[in-house]
Amino acid sequence: MLITNCQIIFKDKIEKGAVRIEDGKITAINPEIQKDEEVVDAKGMYLSPGFIDIHIHGAAGYDTMDGTNEAINSIAKAIAKHGTTSFLPTTMTMSVAEINQTLKVIAQLMKEGAKGVNVLGAHLEGPFISPKAIGAQNPKHLISPSIEAYDEMVKGCEEAVISMTLAPEVEGAEALIRYLRDKGVMCSAGHTKATYEEMMAAISWGVTHGTHLYNGMSAFTHREPGVVGAIFDSEITTETISDGIHSDYAALRIAYKQKGTDKVMLISDAMMACCMPDGKYALGGQDVFVTNNAARLENGALAGSVLTLDKAIHNVHTNCKLPLYEVVKMATYNPAKFCSVEDHKGLIAEGYDADLVLFDENIKVSKVWIKGKQLN
Structure with missing residues (x-):
């Protein structure tokens, strides 16, 4: 199949x-049309790598x-319709047994695929967080960090x-x-009241990311730079919930300028x-009102969001004065790199998985392909 007449979004240009x-892969860029080849006319729309969400708890009435x-x-x-072709299902601060059960399902779907969408693994949010920065996490299930508690939580699906x-x-x-650093697990600071000094120490131990920046x-x-200051003053990566509710767009513009778009990921949370x-929903066993x-x-x-990554890209492109290809990079290549799949996902390049999204100038999704198969 050949997708023609499209504006191809590369990492550094369009x-x-x-x-x-x-066979599910991108095999050529700008080839000649072959005889009897299936041709899809993109009608001048943008062709992007599939979006990758590294922090998402639920959608469509499910958690x-x-x-x-x-x-x-x-x-x-649900999220595939909005261009998300890979994701990390994200847990909450709940019992060790409940987290373990969810991890077993995630491990199974990593192998089998979830409705064609790529489950790349799990993001564990909690239960080793601060009671002083609980947010929408459930305080009843907080646990002090320990290797023993972690091993019990991930038993059978590490x-x-x-x-x-x-x-x-x-x-x-x-x-x-x-311990997690040595196992290759990305450690992210979040739901934390660490000082700047404590956060910089944690970075030296192995923290490499900051969860939902500012939140x-x-x-x-200016006298207590805090975790935000440590993120800005270091080389670690971070992520933003770009819905205009969790953070003002001026704060997002500052973050993208300070960190650079190579160090930030767009997430939905x-x-x-x-x-x-x-209406009324639930998150981590607590009632949520939307x-x-x-x-x-x-x-x-605030208890997560109702954001989708196509909307996040639209919001950032509209409000943050960044080229579209840089915004898309924060929802594609950067999270692919975070998940260590950047050698086959997150770019439009020969040999890469054909996870692709076609959208118009308003980032309205028209077509989605996952490993070369178009979603209905």
Whole structure:
């Protein structure tokens, strides 16, 4: 199959051209049309690598912590319509047994595929976080960081864990961070009240990422730079919930300018109300009320989002004065690199998986291909 007449979004430019797909792979850029070849006319729209969401709890009325194939398959099917072709189902601060059950399902779907969407692994958010930065996590299930508790949580499915969010200032965190670093698990600081000094120490232990920048972390001030200041003053990566609710667009512009677009990922942090109407839902065993695209607990705390990555790209491109290819990179190549799949996902290049999204100038998704198969 040949997709013609498209604006191809590369990592560092956009060029008009054509892309050939064979056996689930991209096999040629700008080839000649072959006799009897199936041709898809993109009608001048943008062709992007498939979006990769490294932090998403749910969608379509389902939550990762439901711990079932049906739940994760339903989430996958819903977000695929918005261009997300790979993701990390993200857990919540719940019991060790519930997290382990969910990890077993994720490990299974990594091998089998979820409705065709690529489950790249799991992101564990909690339970090793600070009670002083609880956000929408459930305080009843907080646990002090320890190697023993982690091993029990991931028993039988350790290979499924790509990343873990924890609070590095909590007692026991240093030993666990060093342990996870040696195992190749990405350690991310989040739901933390660490000082700048504590965060910089954690980076030396093995923290390489910051969870949902600005949210659930000690803020930047000129005398106490906090976790935000440490993220800005180091080479670690970070992620933003770019819905205009979690962070002001001016704050996002500052972040992208300070970190550079190679060091930031766009995430949804979506919960089960994503792709659903306003109403009452749940997250981590707590009631969530969604009104005007904002998801909040009864106490008013933000509880994830209802964002999709196509909308995040639109928001950033519209409000942050960045070239479209740089915005798309933050939702494709950067997260592919985070998940160590950048050698076959996250770019439009020969030999890469044919995970592709076709969208118009308003980032409205027209077609999605996952390993060369078009979604219905």
